[in-house]
Amino acid sequence: MEFGREGMDTMEFLDFTDAGAVVEYERFIQDSKGSFMQSVLWCAVKPDWLHEAVISRDSAGKIAGSMLVLIKRFPPPMKSFLYSPRGPVWDYRNMDVLWDLLRGVWQLSRNYHAYALKADPLIEETDSDRIFALRSAGFTYQPFQEDAQVIQSRNNYLLELRGRNEEELMASFKSKCRYNIKLAQRKGVTCRSYGKERLPEFERLMLETGKRDGFHVRTQEYFARMLDGLGEHCRLYLCDYQGQALSGAVCVQYGGRTCYVYGASTAVHREVMPNYLMQWEMIRWALQSGCEIYDFQGVPCWYDRDNPNYGVYRFKTGFNGRLAVYAGEFRMVFSKRYKSAFDKVLGCLGYQKLM
Template identity: 35%
Template sequence: MSFRLKRITREEHLAFIRDRPSVSHMQVPSWGEVKPDWRAESLGWFDGNGGLAGAGLVLFRPLPGLRRYLAYLPEGPVIDWDAADLEQWLKPMLEHLKGRRAFSVKMGPPVVVRRWDAEAVKRAIADPAAGRLRDAEATTHEPRALDIGERLRRMGWQRTEPVGEDGFAAGQPRYVFQVPFAGRSLEEIHQGLNQQWRRNIKKAEKAGVKVVEGGYDDLPAFHEIYVETAERDRFVPRPLSYFQRMWTALKAEDDGRMRLYLAHHDGEVLAAATMLTVGRHVWYSYGASTGRNREVQPNNAIQWRMMSDAHARGAGVYDLRGITDTLDESNHLLGLLRFKAGTGGEAVEYLGEWDFPLNRLLHKALGLYMARR
């Protein structure tokens, strides 16, 4: 089957997304408004009957001094990745983006490769021979993913390899941690938490930690401890304006798209987190906590409140986003993996991000620039 690709309206894009249980929050039209340094465009794949069969949000980032662009589809596009004629989906996209003066295309196929349940992750961390999660025996494999990867290589796509020792790539995470909700009661999800998590939730309740849902005016309180978290965990924080723009853009599109939670104790905000929802997929997006009064376990309390609310709203999966691939005890990110594994969910490996150089010289120059960063 051949497809005709063209720009689509926000309304067409949103209508397509509404029919699907899981689409990345980075593939909704409003995400382009969160990224003011990028120019956004919604693309649609139309079949022979004129029906909208696929959609994607593409972000264009200009090269300084040149009218040439990096075209980026984070965690997308939303197409039939299992299709035998995958080239018929991607070829018109490349032709369209080349006509839009893109010198390189980056995309993140939402295709799962492997999963490790919580026990498998626990064993991997305890195994001195397992230096990385990828070295540990997975609980389940998705054979189709390897076939998709091989077909992408034959088409000329190149997988972006992680940079740095922590296993994180420059774009979106290849490894995430998710808690399956579909078909499970809240009690079953609670029982799936490890003993330490259940104990910490009860400890927070006894200590009087109160988790409340906040609004736009509470974003500065979130941001204050987010900056503290960034300093402690050694990452560069985003400015307050970024979260204010995210709140305004996402909630204008769908009032339930973004929520803010704050954990209070004795009149002080000890932890805060943002939650994003598209369809039946819910993400714990950004989290923050102060180093004060950690013994009252505000992080467990806020996560359990978010998980409970997500379940009540019909979520099929609760996604805790990125985890490190390294199992090195000296890596400060290993503690985050342990924390997320305590939810009783599963580590999930995606196919990763892939590049297609439309202009090899400019693509190589961009690669050298990113490597120096």
């Protein structure tokens, strides 16, 4: 299969050792409102993966599209697996750019003996134009994928910030939400951002939350890599009350969007509502930084009131945002022979442990 524009070599791979090239790449991702998972900085958080970045340039030599690709190598006879988290980043109206990027992906599949690629671009399921473009380029796509079957959550909750100040946002929250934020403040709960020195407390909160709610918990070392690797883009927030950390979060700000990536809390002193104050302080950071979106991230099973996770959705709706359902995963298979074997690996390890 041939990719790219006839007579033009517009595809290249990012040289991660070239500081100027990396700066140019980062500027493109941020200006394009791309995800922090398409940033070069994300590679430091995933040391068990190799990484490459495919770039397509326009006729003026400017970056027109990009695709950060993580490479997972498995022991023989298994082949490698390619994953582009929240990629590619490109103008969907320019198919030539997409062809360029995929020409690079096919070259990576040969270089790393890859079995398949998964990509989950930051597009909503109603975005038929972008979905059509990706399918036209050779991706296979199955709509209405369940969250348990994909790597990144399809169901997110977003708060639009553009053109709004703190007073307007607070007034837009549901009355119970406003009351709980002010209650936490009156009771003396404090919420601030901290460095790695308080990660042990956050890990204890995560372990308690994971046990209570039944989900896989990242290690303290993982969160340390996030803080180190993402630098100024990443913050650890903790809510304290009477000398005890009641709740915490790891929050990432990139490309005009602030994301509540990981959160945890103890069952002790829930009556002082620390989680509401914590969200408000992270929203304030987003506003102060000029972000357009605050992303509460996943709201699993928002459609099922009887599901134990429905409470997550109910809590986030107090901030009066909107539900965003993303398209999900797009796949490209390079070696059908290994499909069943790789699917079994994913089934045994689970997506979260693999990623």
